Amino acid sequence: MLKQIIIGLIFIGIGAGGAVLYLQNQAPKQEVHVHGAEYCSKHKIAESECPWCDKSLIKKMGMCPGHKVPEALCSRCNSDLIPGFKAENDWCAGHDLPESQCDLCKAGQYPPGEVPKGS
Numbered sequence: 001m002l003k004q005i006i007i008g009l010i011f012i013g014i015g016a017g018g019a020v021l022y023l024q025n026q027a028p029k030q031e032v033h034v035h036g037a038e039y040c041s042k043h044k045i046a047e048s049e050c051p052w053c054d055k056s057l058i059k060k061m062g063m064c065p066g067h068k069v070p071e072a073l074c075s076r077c078n079s080d081l082i083p084g085f086k087a088e089n090d091w092c093a094g095h096d097l098p099e100s101q102c103d104l105c106k107a108g109q110y111p112p113g114e115v116p117k118g119s
């Protein structure tokens with residue numbers, strides 16, 4: 001009889017221990033690294049890489065030789081910038097480019113959306 005009680009207590013102990021371990025394992029996963037001060041929530045990019053909040057980045061990084069736009073604003077080199085352009089309402093959905101960099105639209109030949117992209 002006593003033996004059964006002891007075995008019962010051991011199982012309860014294992015159960016509780018397991019639950020504690022489970023909770024301890026869960027806790028770190030919920031802590032997705034959100035460092036409010038370092039993350040620009042408006043432009044969905046690290047504050048230190050946000051060319052809209054830190055305009056000095058545009059000068060500092062110079063031009064993108066491949067795309068003839070400021071490197072800090074080159075969405076083709078850094079697709080992380082795309083949500084920022086959208087937040088700034090500077091995005092040409094028709095050509096998958098920032099509106100301010102979209103030669104096709106600037107030329108006034110093709111309204112966005114009327115030209116198959118990539119052509």
Ligand SMILES: [Zn+2]
Binds near residue numbers: 042050053
């Ligand atoms: Zn920003």
Ligand SMILES: [Zn+2]
Binds near residue numbers: 076
């Ligand atoms: Zn580029």
Ligand SMILES: [Zn+2]
Binds near residue numbers: 092095097099104105
């Ligand atoms: Zn366009």
